[in-house]
Amino acid sequence: MSAVLETRALSKSYGRFVANSDINLTIATGARHALIGPNGAGKTTLVNLLTGVARPTSGEVLLDGKTITQLSQHERVKRGMTRTFQINTLFPRLTVLQSIMLALCEREGLAARLFAKVPRSGPLFDEALRLLESLRLLPFADTVTREMPYGRQRLLEIGLGLASRPRVLLLDEPAAGIPAGESQEVFEVIAGLSRDVTVVFIEHDMHLVFRFAERITVLVAGSVLIEGTPAEIADDARVREVYLGEAVND
Ligand SMILES: Nc1ncnc2c1ncn2[C@@H]1O[C@H](COP(=O)(O)OP(=O)(O)O)[C@@H](O)[C@H]1O
Ligand SMILES: [Mg+2]
Numbered sequence: 001m002s003a004v005l006e007t008r009a010l011s012k013s014y015g016r017f018v019a020n021s022d023i024n025l026t027i028a029t030g031a032r033h034a035l036i037g038p039n040g041a042g043k044t045t046l047v048n049l050l051t052g053v054a055r056p057t058s059g060e061v062l063l064d065g066k067t068i069t070q071l072s073q074h075e076r077v078k079r080g081m082t083r084t085f086q087i088n089t090l091f092p093r094l095t096v097l098q099s100i101m102l103a104l105c106e107r108e109g110l111a112a113r114l115f116a117k118v119p120r121s122g123p124l125f126d127e128a129l130r131l132l133e134s135l136r137l138l139p140f141a142d143t144v145t146r147e148m149p150y151g152r153q154r155l156l157e158i159g160l161g162l163a164s165r166p167r168v169l170l171l172d173e174p175a176a177g178i179p180a181g182e183s184q185e186v187f188e189v190i191a192g193l194s195r196d197v198t199v200v201f202i203e204h205d206m207h208l209v210f211r212f213a214e215r216i217t218v219l220v221a222g223s224v225l226i227e228g229t230p231a232e233i234a235d236d237a238r239v240r241e242v243y244l245g246e247a248v249n250d
Pocket of ligand 1: 019038040043044046
């Protein structure tokens with residue numbers, strides 16, 4: 001197995017409070033890897049440490065075997081790791097296609113022509129259409145973002161993340177705040193992404209986790225309790241005890 005993303009003895013404290021403790025994570029290239037655990041377990045903190053939003057108190061983050069612990073968020077994006085934008089960073093008045101074109105222009109270092117007409121030809125336009133197709137958003141290319149259901153807005157956020165051509169995509173609760181029927185589709189799209197993109201996601205809905213994850217890491221009180229396949233996690237007595245209860249076999 002080749003690991004695209006690893007952490008070594010990664011820890012993060014806020015004052016005396018330990019949010020992440022001695023986390024050794026290995027994310028296989030191409031994996032769909034879930035981080036689960038009770039509220040406050042440290043999942044978002046871990047994603048923040050991976051993406052450079054927060055700096056660890058100690059330990060290392062490695063991308064392709066090289067340490068990136070000291071790199072800024074922006075530098076990590078350039079190395080191929082990105083996370084989804086939050087919903088409020090969408091441009092509510094722009095169309096889906098305009099938004100994606102902006103993100104592609106930004107990646108290429110081209111001046112963002114916010115108020116100019118989006119070009120309807122050329123390699124970036126073709127790339128935008130391919131991206132929209134993979135997100136099932138092609139029929140909504142000319143729809144104004146704020147007029148779409150939340151589930152499709154979430155897909156657009158994922159699209160904005162994908163516009164940087166990441167090899168690793170981190171999603172913090174991509175289904176949060178959207179109706180159940182729509183969250184299913186969000187995960188189907190994620191599952192259908194190219195295997196060139198490794199996906200690490202935090203998700204509370206165990207049905208989605210067990211359906212879409214190939215590996216699961218369970219965090220409890222800042223530490224890794226267990227890491228394994230969905231079957232291994234579902235069978236683990238400690239997981240049932242501390243977190244899942246009877247939800248695993250619902
Ligand atoms: N910037 C911060 N300052 C102080 N405490 C924080 C900060 N960020 C997170 N925490 C604490 O760390 C713990 C883990 O939070 P978080 O990583 O958001 O958990 P999860 O995403 O698993 O619900 C929580 O108790 C939270 O209050
Ligand atoms: Mg969280």
